[in-house]
Amino acid sequence: MPFPFRAVLFDLDGTLIDSAHGIAGAVNETLAELGHARVEPAVVLEWIGEGARILLHRALRHAGADLPDGPGFDRTFAMLMRHYAHSLPQQARAYPGAEDALRGLRARGVKVALCTNKPERFIAPLLEALGWRELFDGIVGGDTLPEGKPAALPLRHLADGFGVPVHACAMVGDSRTDAEAAHAAGMPLVLVDYGYHRDFDVRNADARAVIDDLRRLLPQEAGD
Incomplete structure (x- = not known):
């Protein structure tokens, strides 16, 4: 056929x-830089799939520190993107x-x-x-x-x-x-x-x- x-x-x-291991590392580096506890990679896996901004909202919400879209969130998102870039070899x-x-x-x-x-x-x-x-x-x-x-x-x-x-x-x-x-x-x-x-x-x-x-x-x- x-x-x-x-x-x-x-x-x-x-x-x-x-890519979950690498993405989880980027999320955890971001949470740690913000003074929050790291989470297990399996937890981060549940947040993946709808884009990096939603991923960050889910991570911050889990930490009890979610931010509305705006300048504060954008600064935190830039932090995640910095760690995300460093995680690419682990994502591959x-x-x-x-x-x-x-x-x-x-x-x-x-x-x-x-x-x-x-x-x-x-x-x-x-x-x-x-x-x-x-x-x-x-x-x-x-x-x-x-x-x-x-x-x-x-x-x-x-x-x-x-x-x-x-x-x-x-x-x-x-x-x-x-x-x-x-x-x-x-x-x-x-x-x-x-x-x-x-x-x-x-x-x-x-x-x-x-x-x-x-x-x-x-x-x-x-x-x-």
Whole structure:
């Protein structure tokens, strides 16, 4: 059967890379600098998936010190971003099969995109650390466009850039944010059964498939 997608859009954290350890380190360095107690990485994992600003709000709320959006929050966010930048080498941990899937799709003529809520300025150095700079035909970060996931805009922007209808693309992710973005865009959804689900039930999310290894995305060719 021919591969049904002309383009595949990938989430990053929790889908292609297991970045939680590095992100947890950045959050804990920020909390410590503010005079708050550090938290277990498993706790931080529950806060990941909707962008760095929401991550910080959750961390501050947990510490009993949340701030409204404004100058005070922006200063604290800049502190998190400083620690976040230092954590990128620890974030660059690809899941087994991720690179094979990216390279395999491209070798078969499928457009490959990165669609993440990670701030754009951290994407290039992270891809450099992974050796993945040339593996994406399009990249959208959390602050590339006026809206990030779960809005449909990032997905539609990438599909439009490829000249591919949304129904001929797939969004591959691990979270409710990815699922809501795919549904809002009218794009087929594929979910992984690992990653950062929080309380999200991937088995009941109206996904085309739930997979345990990204290599399962590769088109099966005659003789495979």
